[in-house]
Amino acid sequence: MRSKHEDLMLFFVLTLFVYFRDRISGQLSLGGRMNSRIRRETLEHIVSEGDRNCIWELRMNTNVFANLCELLEVQGGLNEDGHVNLPEQVVTFLIILAHHKKNRSLQVRFCRSSETVSKYFNKVLKAVIRIQSILFAKATPVEEDCLDPTWRRSKVELI
Template sequence: MDDHRVLTLFYIWRMYINILAMSGATLILVNDFLKRNQERAPLENSHIRDIARGSVIDRIIKSSDNNCIWELRMCRNTFSRLCELLKVQGGLIEDGKLMIEEQVAIFLNILAHHKKNRDIQVTYYRSGETISRYFHNVLFSVLRLHELLLAKPEPVPQDCTDERWKYFKNCLGALDGTYIPVTVSVADSARYRTRKGHLRCFGLLKKRWAILRSPSFYPIKTQNRVILACSLLHNFIRTCMSFDPEEHTPLAGDAIPIGEDANNVIGVVELSNQWTQWRDELATQMFVEWHANRNRA
């Protein structure tokens, strides 16, 4: 083989080596680029979610009182005061993940519209576990305000002479006949029944908080705490808001659950003999006195 041919083969081989080296370097660069972008993508997605979450909160509590009242059942000023009260006296804290405003908004949104966990996940871009955890955090913070917000009724005194109330000595007052459906286990059902198989509460509470209009499938202890929390928040709202639009809006018909879970909702039970006897004796006494007063007149 002559020298010219050897030299030619040498140059071809060196070019081939260079091409392989360049290809390897290119692959390394491409791989490094893809790796950096893969690492950056979660950060970018997280940033997008943060922007979306902020947009949701701003739309509810910063855009107008109408939005805030519709979503959370209170005006913006009342919402701000509630957040401060829960922080100072309710022990609610920011842990670096959710601001107090977002925690409280999620909680109120669930109470106001009886939204399920999965619905709140979509609205607030949070995981189901996060929503559940902060719901209970805010719930317990609200309950810590019971000494401040719970109304303390005075019983009808023994010496009452008011014709409307004198028959109801030691009673705390009359309820309006509205009930809150709850879902309990079969073993516990008897403890939570009234004459119509429900827990009683004022109708305005049900107008304000949709979670009270239909059975909730939280554990029974949580259901009881939710009812109390709704009452405390109701008192807070009426104290802070000079005009309460809920008092002037109609109440939609109660929702009835459909499906297997509906079988666990407490139904009607028999009247107790003790209650029936007391009621009949009181009615008889009231009628006798009314009839005697009418004859004297």
């Protein structure tokens, strides 16, 4: 008859065996599968469940988000490298900008390390900078003869 202590040790050894076996074979361990599911569900909650969540989280609807992802991929050179997919990269970037979130809050939300969040934020930022001429409108000065009351200037005479 085994004691509770022996049962606990046996459970611990079996857990280690399963963990290292999965590591060596290249399969995801239970934690990796769990984190992957959490990431997927978080991304689906933001993007795939309709415009309401997408607008609330990213300040744009799903169609605009999809267009932005395509533009960043085609024109900006942003790509997936097997670790973080393109929509997740763009979502983390937009949440940081739209809500002034810290790296730590996104680490918890997407089950990523601080290094990963920072790395992909910088990748997306560089892609946005590459396509800034497409994304950002160029300012034009208001002309002197403008009739719009919003932009009407009052001329002040200096004595």
